[in-house]
Amino acid sequence: MQRLSHQRCFGGWQDVYRHRAESLGCDMNFAVYLPPQAEREACPVLYWLSGLTCTEQNFITKAGAQRYAAEHGVVIVAPDTSPRGEGVADDPAYDLGMGAGFYVDATQAPWSAHYRMQSYVADELPALVERGFAVSHRRGIFGHSMGGHGALITALRHPGRYASVSAFSPIVAPGRVPWGEKALTAYLGDDRDAWRAWDASELVATAREKLPILIDQGEADEFLATQLRPDLLETACAAAGHPLTVRRHAGYDHSYYFIASFIGEHIAHHARALRT
Numbered sequence: 001m002q003r004l005s006h007q008r009c010f011g012g013w014q015d016v017y018r019h020r021a022e023s024l025g026c027d028m029n030f031a032v033y034l035p036p037q038a039e040r041e042a043c044p045v046l047y048w049l050s051g052l053t054c055t056e057q058n059f060i061t062k063a064g065a066q067r068y069a070a071e072h073g074v075v076i077v078a079p080d081t082s083p084r085g086e087g088v089a090d091d092p093a094y095d096l097g098m099g100a101g102f103y104v105d106a107t108q109a110p111w112s113a114h115y116r117m118q119s120y121v122a123d124e125l126p127a128l129v130e131r132g133f134a135v136s137h138r139r140g141i142f143g144h145s146m147g148g149h150g151a152l153i154t155a156l157r158h159p160g161r162y163a164s165v166s167a168f169s170p171i172v173a174p175g176r177v178p179w180g181e182k183a184l185t186a187y188l189g190d191d192r193d194a195w196r197a198w199d200a201s202e203l204v205a206t207a208r209e210k211l212p213i214l215i216d217q218g219e220a221d222e223f224l225a226t227q228l229r230p231d232l233l234e235t236a237c238a239a240a241g242h243p244l245t246v247r248r249h250a251g252y253d254h255s256y257y258f259i260a261s262f263i264g265e266h267i268a269h270h271a272r273a274l275r276t
């Protein structure tokens, strides 16, 4: 593991590391914010999953999360959104291939050679972080848009692994919206039954653990009616008796300006679960 950058921030450190990711078969960057408390105690870790076109940089430069992570004593780890590099399959569109891993383990060629983002974010990265840093084994997960979908499915697929989950403007039903249909067809194939294990609106029906879900959604989000459809998760959660809070905010769009406006409340939500 090689440290690429190391910067003082709110009394802690904003670092970026590069390492060989075995599950992806390529080198990967991830960001880690270490709050001041991490120098004297094993802090819990909150995993942030970013959206389409992002790298590990978008969240750490735009969300303003470090101030709240320092206040609550939580580490935040933010990985890149897909495998990258020479020999990794790609597509010219922004919503497939590099920058668009959708946090699934692909089964279809050419994607299956490297696109195993679910194994990376749920297994390899937490194991690496918990070996490499003096952190606790308490974990939370959150994300934005494609990364909101990633956070929801990762928590739902791994009961007991996360103490808290939340999302900003998530894709909640990838099997029923254009971004998701395109990605799941490419990565998992045409059989829609195989998609259900990667769709939060399907997973809540059989979830063994009813981890409460917090979602914030801007009402002026350009992708709300076509790609995000929080109503589909509300219907599924109501049918399953799964606890869900969706807060809709007038005037906010899909951007990091929206995330920055509510990131403090999300970190407080996670800290309540992680530090008890």
Ligand SMILES: N[C@@H](CCC(=O)N[C@@H](CS)C(=O)NCC(=O)O)C(=O)O
Pocket (backbone or CB within 6 Å): 050, 051, 052, 053, 054, 058, 062, 094, 144, 145, 146, 254, 255, 256
């Ligand atoms: N059409 C847009 C779609 C991509 C997009 O809106 N990405 C969101 C996540 S779904 C994002 O976080 N972009 C990076 C940023 O705002 O820093 C684009 O290509 O820029």
